[in-house]
Amino acid sequence: MPKFANFVDCNQKFSINSQPLPVLKEGEILVKNLCTSLCRSDIHTYQGKRVEKSPTILGHEIVGVIEELGPQAPLRDVRGNDLKIGDKITWAIFASSPEDDLSKAGIPQKAKDLFKYGHEQITEHNHFHGGLSEYTILRKNTPMAILNNELPNEIASLINCSVATVAGAIRLAGELNGKSVLVNGAGMLGIIACAMASKMGAAKIIAIDQNKERLEISRNFGASEIHLPNESLQDKVDIVLEFSGAIDAMENSIQLLNIGGAAIWIGAVFAQPAVQINAEYIIRNLITIKGLHNYNNEDFINAVSFMEMNHKNFEFEQLIKTGFKLEEVEAAFEYAVNHNPFRVSIDLT
Amino acid sequence: MPKFANFVDCNQKFSINSQPLPVLKEGEILVKNLCTSLCRSDIHTYQGKRVEKSPTILGHEIVGVIEELGPQAPLRDVRGNDLKIGDKITWAIFASSPEDDLSKAGIPQKAKDLFKYGHEQITEHNHFHGGLSEYTILRKNTPMAILNNELPNEIASLINCSVATVAGAIRLAGELNGKSVLVNGAGMLGIIACAMASKMGAAKIIAIDQNKERLEISRNFGASEIHLPNESLQDKVDIVLEFSGAIDAMENSIQLLNIGGAAIWIGAVFAQPAVQINAEYIIRNLITIKGLHNYNNEDFINAVSFMEMNHKNFEFEQLIKTGFKLEEVEAAFEYAVNHNPFRVSIDLT
Numbered sequence: 106m107p108k109f110a111n112f113v114d115c116n117q118k119f120s121i122n123s124q125p126l127p128v129l130k131e132g133e134i135l136v137k138n139l140c141t142s143l144c145r146s147d148i149h150t151y152q153g154k155r156v157e158k159s160p161t162i163l164g165h166e167i168v169g170v171i172e173e174l175g176p177q178a179p180l181r182d183v184r185g186n187d188l189k190i191g192d193k194i195t196w197a198i199f200a201s202s203p204e205d206d207l208s209k210a211g212i213p214q215k216a217k218d219l220f221k222y223g224h225e226q227i228t229e230h231n232h233f234h235g236g237l238s239e240y241t242i243l244r245k246n247t248p249m250a251i252l253n254n255e256l257p258n259e260i261a262s263l264i265n266c267s268v269a270t271v272a273g274a275i276r277l278a279g280e281l282n283g284k285s286v287l288v289n290g291a292g293m294l295g296i297i298a299c300a301m302a303s304k305m306g307a308a309k310i311i312a313i314d315q316n317k318e319r320l321e322i323s324r325n326f327g328a329s330e331i332h333l334p335n336e337s338l339q340d341k342v343d344i345v346l347e348f349s350g351a352i353d354a355m356e357n358s359i360q361l362l363n364i365g366g367a368a369i370w371i372g373a374v375f376a377q378p379a380v381q382i383n384a385e386y387i388i389r390n391l392i393t394i395k396g397l398h399n400y401n402n403e404d405f406i407n408a409v410s411f412m413e414m415n416h417k418n419f420e421f422e423q424l425i426k427t428g429f430k431l432e433e434v435e436a437a438f439e440y441a442v443n444h445n446p447f448r449v450s451i452d453l454t
Numbered sequence: 455m456p457k458f459a460n461f462v463d464c465n466q467k468f469s470i471n472s473q474p475l476p477v478l479k480e481g482e483i484l485v486k487n488l489c490t491s492l493c494r495s496d497i498h499t500y501q502g503k504r505v506e507k508s509p510t511i512l513g514h515e516i517v518g519v520i521e522e523l524g525p526q527a528p529l530r531d532v533r534g535n536d537l538k539i540g541d542k543i544t545w546a547i548f549a550s551s552p553e554d555d556l557s558k559a560g561i562p563q564k565a566k567d568l569f570k571y572g573h574e575q576i577t578e579h580n581h582f583h584g585g586l587s588e589y590t591i592l593r594k595n596t597p598m599a600i601l602n603n604e605l606p607n608e609i610a611s612l613i614n615c616s617v618a619t620v621a622g623a624i625r626l627a628g629e630l631n632g633k634s635v636l637v638n639g640a641g642m643l644g645i646i647a648c649a650m651a652s653k654m655g656a657a658k659i660i661a662i663d664q665n666k667e668r669l670e671i672s673r674n675f676g677a678s679e680i681h682l683p684n685e686s687l688q689d690k691v692d693i694v695l696e697f698s699g700a701i702d703a704m705e706n707s708i709q710l711l712n713i714g715g716a717a718i719w720i721g722a723v724f725a726q727p728a729v730q731i732n733a734e735y736i737i738r739n740l741i742t743i744k745g746l747h748n749y750n751n752e753d754f755i756n757a758v759s760f761m762e763m764n765h766k767n768f769e770f771e772q773l774i775k776t777g778f779k780l781e782e783v784e785a786a787f788e789y790a791v792n793h794n795p796f797r798v799s800i801d802l803t
Contacts, residue, residue: 215713355733364564373733381728384704387745388719391561394743396736
């Protein structure tokens with residue numbers, strides 16, 4: 106029987122349970138998971154900083170192989186390629202109806218019937234929905250992409266959600282060619298943002314973080330200038346990509362924008378005091394602030410393409426601590442909490 | 455000799471001075487002013503709430519007739535029509551080089567060599583640059599539009615800046631067809647925003663103001679629902695157009711936005727305490743905030759077209775207190791301060 110890591114709450118250790126696979130329903134696809142990486146939100150749930158309905162299966166940054174196509178399963182992936190048993194695929198964090206108004210408006214990740222991998226409660230009729238498991242059942246309306254087999258599993262798993270979220274942020278930022286981009290927070294998303302902005306022709310990429318080691322690494326991913334948060338910049342910037350979630354960083358970086366500049370806020374997905382905004386400054390400088398949570402189908406496709414084209418151009422491997430198997434998930438989370446690498450990856454093969 | 459109303463500061467009355475017209479320089483056009491309306495910023499300067507370099511000629515919402523074309527004067531207006539002596543025209547608040555980076559980025563109103571009508575100091579070589587004068591000299595690179603003669607002068611003068619600024623706000627808001635729009639502040643700009651949103655197919659237009667009389671008038675300009683600031687709305691909205699400048703209104707209206715909604719801030723062009731923004735809310739709801747100050751060439755063109763097409767569809771006349779001549783400019787400002795009509799207009803014919 107397939108195994109999965111059962112998570113109840115931050116006070117209980119994971120238990121490795123097993124459960125027979127259900128019969129696939131309409132539109133479903135059975136995937137044998139190959140690799141899952143631990144997103145910051147998984148770690149926050151593990152630590153009790155956020156609460157999911159439980160028991161649950163954590164993990165949504167997943168790559169796997171199609172093992173079975175259910176009745177009326179989709180014929181093609183998001184890029185129009187035929188889906189076949191044996192295809193290596195990854196998929197979006199969400200499944201939702203394309204007929205929902207929000208889906209039609211380009212925000213399927215907020216549609217009313219939203220299903221989110223790695224964020225669902227295990228029930229009698231709802232199982233195998235997270236990455237810390239030998240299998241995932243892909244629900245109807247899940248954006249999925251067949252991957253180039255050359256793309257290593259532990260790198261492919263980053264596509265959802267790190268790379269796709271960054272792709273969304275860059276979509277909201279608009280044209281980056283020739284622009285100066287400030288990346289606040291050089292964690293996994295910030296590092297990918299440096300890489301993506303550099304490939305999109307940004308003229309200057311400034312990374313800010315309080316961690317000097319991460320800043321140094323960001324240089325290898327396209328950052329042309331690095332600063333600690335208290336250091337002042339010489340010039341203003343066109344775009345701020347805000348991954349840090351720190352109030353000071355959000356407030357200060359708006360003051361660093363050129364006239365007509367845009368700040369994209371992604372990081373602050375937790376409760377904290379209000380950000381203080383000078384409305385007159387926003388108006389007289391024609392500043393834009395945009396919030397982004399998760400991403401849409403277009404971002405997912407761009408993320409897949411970006412990683413296929415660039416996985417050899419940047420040393421993504423050095424960001425990922427590998428070597429943990431499903432049975433070692435507790436140790437993997439402890440490693441993530443204690444050593445704080447960019448990513449910890451679970452090998453499910 | 456042509457007369458103009460000389461303004462020094464809020465402690466001195468206007469003086470009606472006269473001055474010979476200079477010889478036109480390259481690219482300049484001499485306009486005999488027909489009508490100028492008093493913008494809120496003119497009134498704030500009159501009251502001492504804002505300070506311009508002085509002596510100055512206030513007034514930038516102007517309509518006039520071409521009296522003389524200087525050497526190398528532009529041949530065509532913004533819509534490609536031939537410019538001739540005798541044409542009734544209006545023009546943008548600004549003149550700036552189209553080669554400036556900000557102009558190229560669609561923000562000519564912030565370009566480095568910016569010249570702003572009604573906001574310049576009178577000097578030996580810089581005169582006749584405001585609307586409270588018998589003449590204006592249009593500088594090189596001024597966006598100008600020949601007007602349909604049917605458009606009454608006191609309505610045409612609203613194009614710059616009220617109507618064009620609203621056109622800019624609506625450009626930033628994006629598609630309005632079928633959307634619900636909240637208009638914060640039912641002053642001149644708010645009223646025009648109701649009218650423009652209604653013509654662009656907005657499904658619902660909610661006006662909020664503390665002035666019940668203005669709210670009632672907004673109904674005649676397209677508002678489908680009116681509320682005092684303390685009344686709660688039944689449904690969320692897609693777009694907020696923020697003209698009130700009130701901190702409470704800015705904070706509250708963000709909470710009223712649907713997922714993916716946008717707030718366009720225009721009103722708060724004065725120093726006041728910070729607006730408190732919940733970043734997590736902005737992010738999880740994919741909210742956009744955009745600041746707008748003045749407008750660009752496209753907005754100016756859209757404003758001209760809107761007023762030509764719609765000046766008979768709405769009773770703009772009822773918003774404007776007319777009957778003041780240039781010599782009565784002091785009385786006109788006093789009327790504006792004491793009676794607070796939507797607009798006070800100066801007849802310069």
